[in-house]
Amino acid sequence: MKKHIITLAGDGIGPEIMNSAQALLKAAGEKYKHEFTTEAKDIGGIAIDTHNNPLPDETIEACEAADAILLGAVGGPKWADSVIRPEQGLLKIRKHFNLFANLRPVTIFDSLEASSPLKQEIVHGSDLMIVRELTGGLYFGEPSERRDGGQSVIDSLTYTHDEIERIVRTAFDTAMTRRKHLTSVDKANVLESSRMWREIVNTVGKEYPEVTVEHELVDAAAMKLITNPSYFDVIVTENLFGDILSDEASVITGSLGVLPSASLSENGLGLFEPIHGSAPDIAGENKANPIGMMLSVGMMFKYSFGLHEESAAIERAVNTVLKQGFKTPDLKIDGAETISTTEMTEKIISNL
Amino acid sequence: MKKHIITLAGDGIGPEIMNSAQALLKAAGEKYKHEFTTEAKDIGGIAIDTHNNPLPDETIEACEAADAILLGAVGGPKWADSVIRPEQGLLKIRKHFNLFANLRPVTIFDSLEASSPLKQEIVHGSDLMIVRELTGGLYFGEPSERRDGGQSVIDSLTYTHDEIERIVRTAFDTAMTRRKHLTSVDKANVLESSRMWREIVNTVGKEYPEVTVEHELVDAAAMKLITNPSYFDVIVTENLFGDILSDEASVITGSLGVLPSASLSENGLGLFEPIHGSAPDIAGENKANPIGMMLSVGMMFKYSFGLHEESAAIERAVNTVLKQGFKTPDLKIDGAETISTTEMTEKIISNL
Numbered sequence: 001m002k003k004h005i006i007t008l009a010g011d012g013i014g015p016e017i018m019n020s021a022q023a024l025l026k027a028a029g030e031k032y033k034h035e036f037t038t039e040a041k042d043i044g045g046i047a048i049d050t051h052n053n054p055l056p057d058e059t060i061e062a063c064e065a066a067d068a069i070l071l072g073a074v075g076g077p078k079w080a081d082s083v084i085r086p087e088q089g090l091l092k093i094r095k096h097f098n099l100f101a102n103l104r105p106v107t108i109f110d111s112l113e114a115s116s117p118l119k120q121e122i123v124h125g126s127d128l129m130i131v132r133e134l135t136g137g138l139y140f141g142e143p144s145e146r147r148d149g150g151q152s153v154i155d156s157l158t159y160t161h162d163e164i165e166r167i168v169r170t171a172f173d174t175a176m177t178r179r180k181h182l183t184s185v186d187k188a189n190v191l192e193s194s195r196m197w198r199e200i201v202n203t204v205g206k207e208y209p210e211v212t213v214e215h216e217l218v219d220a221a222a223m224k225l226i227t228n229p230s231y232f233d234v235i236v237t238e239n240l241f242g243d244i245l246s247d248e249a250s251v252i253t254g255s256l257g258v259l260p261s262a263s264l265s266e267n268g269l270g271l272f273e274p275i276h277g278s279a280p281d282i283a284g285e286n287k288a289n290p291i292g293m294m295l296s297v298g299m300m301f302k303y304s305f306g307l308h309e310e311s312a313a314i315e316r317a318v319n320t321v322l323k324q325g326f327k328t329p330d331l332k333i334d335g336a337e338t339i340s341t342t343e344m345t346e347k348i349i350s351n352l
Numbered sequence: 353m354k355k356h357i358i359t360l361a362g363d364g365i366g367p368e369i370m371n372s373a374q375a376l377l378k379a380a381g382e383k384y385k386h387e388f389t390t391e392a393k394d395i396g397g398i399a400i401d402t403h404n405n406p407l408p409d410e411t412i413e414a415c416e417a418a419d420a421i422l423l424g425a426v427g428g429p430k431w432a433d434s435v436i437r438p439e440q441g442l443l444k445i446r447k448h449f450n451l452f453a454n455l456r457p458v459t460i461f462d463s464l465e466a467s468s469p470l471k472q473e474i475v476h477g478s479d480l481m482i483v484r485e486l487t488g489g490l491y492f493g494e495p496s497e498r499r500d501g502g503q504s505v506i507d508s509l510t511y512t513h514d515e516i517e518r519i520v521r522t523a524f525d526t527a528m529t530r531r532k533h534l535t536s537v538d539k540a541n542v543l544e545s546s547r548m549w550r551e552i553v554n555t556v557g558k559e560y561p562e563v564t565v566e567h568e569l570v571d572a573a574a575m576k577l578i579t580n581p582s583y584f585d586v587i588v589t590e591n592l593f594g595d596i597l598s599d600e601a602s603v604i605t606g607s608l609g610v611l612p613s614a615s616l617s618e619n620g621l622g623l624f625e626p627i628h629g630s631a632p633d634i635a636g637e638n639k640a641n642p643i644g645m646m647l648s649v650g651m652m653f654k655y656s657f658g659l660h661e662e663s664a665a666i667e668r669a670v671n672t673v674l675k676q677g678f679k680t681p682d683l684k685i686d687g688a689e690t691i692s693t694t695e696m697t698e699k700i701i702s703n704l
């Protein structure tokens with residue numbers, strides 16, 4: 001298989017973990033006889049510095065010609081007061097490529113279970129997937145502006161029927177490949193958009209009789225994620241609820257640094273990134289955890305290239321290295337040896 | 353002191369816990385020489401049944417003439433498919449009386465610390481207050497409707513400058529009575545309303561030089577509430593973020609049933625209710641935990657009547673009874689004896 005991948009390293013620890021992704025691509029390509037070519041482009045803060053634009057045209061053009069996109073992280077204190085913000089690059093690329101389906105698996109690695117802020121008996125066995133709508137809702141709705149000379153303000157939560165239907169279908173399809181239990185999260189006791197969401201989930205659900213569907217209010221879901229995380233299989237929700245709940249859910253694993261994500265469009269193009277941020281405090285110190293990035297490469301293999309075996313091999317390699325007793329400084333594993341970004345990368349690759 | 357209080361028992365366990373509130377009012381009135389008169393009115397599901405209106409006019413009129421309002425809980429499966437929903441009564445009463453400031457203290461009682469889903473060393477010492485804006489934002493913004501013959505939908509997140517300023521002031525004033533640390537939660541990297549919110553917090557903050565102010569994005573706050581709850585003192589946020597975060601925060605205490613809330617207006621009228629729901633599964637069984645309701649009476653004493661000593665006495669009595677080793681079925685305290693709603697109520701009252 002021949003694939004061309006754009007790498008958007010971005011800011012902070014982005015470049016370091018992108019090196020890990022590159023090394024992984026090279027090794028996996030050799031082992032499984034694929035030709036992966038990569039091309040680096042700018043996004044986020046670095047792109048503001050070099051192009052005065054968090055998503056330069058040449059980045060867009062390169063991505064248009066690619067088979068997949070890998071992203072490190074964007075943002076940092078350097079651009080805190082900048083008029084153009086690094087995150088705008090991320091929001092724009094999502095919208096431009098119609099990356100409407102954000103898949104965020106929240107898996108508890110056995111060796112990390114004890115490092116959760118939750119009691120071990122509560123997190124044990126948790127394995128859920130958040131399917132977050134990524135290109136609609138309050139993030140992109142118009143109007144979004146000050147009014148009355150600054151005396152009032154409005155943001156708009158807008159969705160079309162089709163936008164809701166396609167993410168709901170993605171969620172049902174995802175549930176079919178898992179434990180067939182779908183929790184749709186909304187605020188239907190208050191929002192009209194949530195009532196429409198609920199109706200569409202019920203209608204689409206008729207085509208998936210094998211999937212058990214439940215509706216949960218977002219406030220109740222925020223509780224249940226803590227009291228009973230292993231209850232969930234697939235969660236589907238709109239953009240902002242998904243933002244909040246997926247960050248909340250990720251932290252119960254005690255291991256933000258190991259979680260990947262996929263953002264997919266209808267035509268198959270996908271963007272893959274770890275869920276953690278740019279961690280400017282440790283940038284350049286060879287301390288960053290490359291696992292979230294490397295598992296994102298695994299999601300790219302699976303979701304964009306259909307390379308299931310290769311994807312599973314990466315997950316297995318990560319698990320093996322953690323079980324062997326190695327960790328990066330962000331992980332809390334009793335008795336494990338702390339190693340650097342590059343060492344962790346090498347160990348995972350050598351276990352492929 | 354003479355005070356007239358409207359009791360809105362509502363649905364499910366509402367009537368039972370309202371009996372506890374009544375008993376507490378009687379006892380506290382006798383002990384501290386106050387004359388508390390009460391008058392029961394309907395709200396929620398029961399009001400739909402009796403008046404075909406979740407907030408009947410006679411309830412509004414009675415509340416208008418009262419010094420404070422106590423509320424039990426609204427809603428239940430009986431009205432799940434009803435066109436008019438019980439919660440509308442709650443939303444309407446908040447809006448009608450301009451109850452813009454929702455105060456939700458999240459305190460960890462020593463005896464309940466072990467029952468948190470979080471590790472004890474993480475929850476230990478947590479004591480935070482969420483100040484949630486309650487009458488603006490997506491809950492009440494217009495337009496909120498289907499469009500294009502049902503092909504699209506919009507909800508509006510609207511705020512005026514004054515609405516933001518008054519809740520922010522309430523939060524700063526609250527911080528001044530506590531540890532003087534205020535965390536303002538928004539999504540300023542995406543929402544225009546959040547950027548305006550942040551500006552107002554910074555402006556008002558200049559009048560409170562003693563208060564340390566921080567801004568936190570809602571997704572980051574949802575994480576930190578779990579990884580480091582004791583970090584927070586006062587959190588201020590808009591309506592929907594407050595809904596999600598306060599439910600999330602309450603559950604880390606392991607004791608939803610013991611948490612009270614106050615919803616205050618500018619003219620001093622307040623509505624006080626436990627944060628738990630109507631628990632229809634145990635309604636009528638004398639099993640409900642009356643503590644959230646009784647501590648809500650305590651918040652009424654403090655915030656509406658200025659009766660600080662009486663309020664503190666209720667908190668102390670609750671603490672004493674829990675330490676004596678008594679609990680209701682919802683609480684997990686090793687070795688404690690399970691008692692009924694009425695027994696718990698009596699024990700707390702006898703410890704006043």
Ligand SMILES: CC(C)[C@H](C(=O)O)[C@@H](O)C(=O)O
Nearest residue numbers: 087088090091243541542571
């Ligand atoms: C950086 C920010 C705009 C973004 C979001 O809110 O979507 C981030 O929090 C995420 O979840 O990817």
Ligand SMILES: CC(C)[C@H](C(=O)O)[C@@H](O)C(=O)O
Nearest residue numbers: 189190219439440442443595
């Ligand atoms: C019942 C519902 C409308 C309400 C809300 O969302 O405000 C409840 O969740 C609350 O927090 O008091």
